[in-house]
Amino acid sequence: MLKRVLVLAGFAALMGAISPARATQITVMSGAAVEAGLVIAVEAFRQQTGDNVQIVFATTPEISRRVGAGETPDVVIATPAALDDLVKSGKIEGTGRVPVGRVGIGVAIREGAPKPDVSTTDALKRAVLDADSVIYNRASSGLFVESLLQRLGLAEQIQGKTKRYAGTDMIEPLIKGKGNEIGFMPVAEILHFRNRGLQLAGPLPEDVQNYTSYAAQPASKSAVAMAFVRFLETPESKGIFAAAGIE
Structure with missing residues (x-):
């Protein structure tokens, strides 16, 4: 399976420079179907906050297996059913989910x-x-x-x-x-x-036709993780995903 890890790093915030000491890195594990929009959304988030985001792309079954086996990303983007199973098993947080698109x-x-x-x-x-x-x-x-x-x-x-x-x-x-x-x-x-x-x-x-829906959910209690998930439901992010073919 083709696995891709993308690291996006930066130092500037929307309202002025952020000290590198304040920048935080989070890890997002995501289904590859939303990659085209997610990469751009992550860059927009970085520009506004200065926080770094590492994205690990995998299939939904692979995400379920890896998180179920103990990997600990800060945010998981997958199908609602897969997220439900991870919440029930106690592997990720049970609140804060937002829809990404279909x-x-x-x-x-x-x-x-x-x-x-x-x-x-x-x-x-x-x-x-x-x-x-x-x-x-x-x-x-x-x-x-x-x-x-x-x-x-x-x-x-x-x-x-x-x-x-x-x-x-x-x-x-x-x-x-x-x-x-x-x-x-x-x-x-x-x-x-x-x-x-x-x-x-x-x-x-x-x-x-068959549509697969994807949602984002914090997998940890990191403040940056929760802020990133909230960012994904802003009009800016929704426009980014729509332009990438994610309805």
């Missing part, structure tokens, strides 16, 4: 490849059958895609050309493909990796 599933192809029609369910089925390979992950979005392919009666027909990867490991084989590959992944992730060679063929048709 992300739909899209169809990705490599840049420059012919764009398939996925505007209707029938068109989507044809695109899947015509593809040389169908790629998706083992995270929550991949579980939905697997069930969707079964529901559409396609799973057995494409069994020999289905490829699954951990998290965003699916990106490399998709952009380096030589044939007619298509991939299923969150729209926000596709948009985020446009500079790596991905192209959005389109979101899933609304009648088969």
Whole structure:
């Protein structure tokens, strides 16, 4: 699985310089589907407060496993169900949760490849059958895609050309493909990796679309952690996430 850790550090606050001695660093463990918006929101928070934020990206199942095993981030961004389980097990604080947004599933192809029609369910089925390979992950979005392919009666027909990867490991084989590959992944992730060679063929048709909601919750009693979570529900942050494809 592709794991990425991003550290954003700085020294200036919105209302004047902050002494480095006052700057605090927190760790945020987040689902990768909201990366495009979260990175920008973290930078905006840093500029306003001077506090440093380290982000660890992982799939929701991996977040649940790691925090459940004893890792101690200051903030967790994951699905509400995963957060509920971590609260019930006493691994994170039970208050202060704010919604971040929801992300739909899209169809990705490599840049420059012919764009398939996925505007209707029938068109989507044809695109899947015509593809040389169908790629998706083992995270929550991949579980939905697997069930969707079964529901559409396609799973057995494409069994020999289905490829699954951990998290965003699916990106490399998709952009380096030589044939007619298509991939299923969150729209926000596709948009985020446009500079790596991905192209959005389109979101899933609304009648088969699935949205995954994400929320942020303090995992510790750190004042900075709670301030960061509150920042994520400001109009500024909501605009940042919306621009990144996170509704």
